[in-house]
Amino acid sequence: MIKIDASQGEGGGQVLRTALALSIITQQAIHLTQIRAKRSKPGLMRQHLTCVKAAQAISDAEVSGAELGSDDLVFTPKAIRSGDYHFAIGTAGSCSLVLQTVLWPLLLADQESSVIVEGGTHVPMAPSFEFLQYSFLPVLRKMGVEVDIELVKHGFYPGGGGKLKATIKPWREQRPLKLTRRGDRISQHALCLFANLEQSIADTQLAEVRRYLNWQEADVVHHGLRNSHGIGNALILSVQSSEYSEIVTSYGDKSRSSGQVAQVACDEMKRYLASPAAVGEHMADQLLIPLALAGGTFTCNVISQHFKTNCEIIQKFTPSHFKIVDLAANNFEVNVSND
Known part of the structure; x- marks a missing residue:
């Protein structure tokens, strides 16, 4: 059984999700302690409990500690179904x-x-x-x-x-991944989703995108939703290149103005565009498990604590060793070996 202190590193839900997936794949039981200890509401929230139940369903696993608020979990998988x-x-x-x-x-x-x-x-x-x-x-x-x-x-x-x-x-x-260049820039788009809110919110956010990123009117569009339960707002920025498309999302809430929501998304996209790296911060996190399973290399503009924690958890289950090379400012190459 692999024992994991889930408060290590970034200490969030990703430790749980990665451990569950790799427990099933490698058929190794796990014992997680101090789950989400660094969050304001530690332990299993509804979303995390659903992850556990889903992992249990696809592997017929034996589980103890699968309760709301639990910070201790034992998960013993069987064959993938x-x-x-x-x-x-x-x-x-x-x-x-x-x-x-x-x-x-x-x-x-x-x-x-x-x-x-x-x-x-x-x-x-x-x-x-x-x-x-x-x-x-x-x-x-x-x-x-x-x-x-x-x-x-x-x-x-x-x-x-x-x-x-x-x-x-x-x-x-x-197939191993090789994604070290994003390629030639093809286009860019901003999509503002809003549900049960005034269109002026979308107009403000898209105007800020045009101003801050110097995008054209043809690059921005709003979409009012009629089938959404409750209210909501998301601003989605996309830059399409020949080898990869980077997507950044910012969400509206009562604590931020429409302009501030746009500013968050634009700042993240500008940091990405200022780097020659292929992928952005959040995609880098997502590519670690497939890299461990199939091999490969990619470049990214940020190595976050979330990224480092995910590497540590993956290496507990597999012989994979992640190597990070600092190529230049805001450009890192990530490789994996199974030594």
């Missing part, structure tokens, strides 16, 4: 993070699987649907992964009510 799965978080917890918990094991199953997750599709501190669809999955396809996703219904924090559907085919041909 393909199938049709439906997981409801019950809050605006992130659908994408639940999906990513089961994605890697199900890619290694014998048959195709379908997964439906209900909860939040556009929530802070989690990949948006657009990030998955237009940035994350295209990179995985370079590695031979075949996954299709569908946004059935938008769901924002705190209302939730969203639905995401994924079809996951077995990963037959595992």
